[in-house]
Amino acid sequence: MTQRELDRAVANALGEDLHHIHQRGFSLVYPDNDNFDPDCDCQEPQVLDWDTPFQGGAVQSFFDAA
Numbered sequence: 001m002t003q004r005e006l007d008r009a010v011a012n013a014l015g016e017d018l019h020h021i022h023q024r025g026f027s028l029v030y031p032d033n034d035n036f037d038p039d040c041d042c043q044e045p046q047v048l049d050w051d052t053p054f055q056g057g058a059v060q061s062f063f064d065a066a
Contacts, residue, residue, distance in 0.1 A: 006026055006027075007026060010026050
């Protein structure tokens with residue numbers, strides 16, 4: 001499958017404009033490459049459970065991390 005064919009298939013599946021799909025940069029990932037993450041930041045997920053009372057300590061919001 002060529003890049004153009006991939007872009008066209010994604011655009012058709014999502015009902016999006018082909019130009020927008022091309023700009024987003026979809027690519028093929030091969031099954032034997034199970035460690036593919038081009039934007040890996042190698043950090044643990046940061047989760048705040050709203051049902052658990054806050055126990056104190058510093059809290060950094062997602063927006064402050066940048």
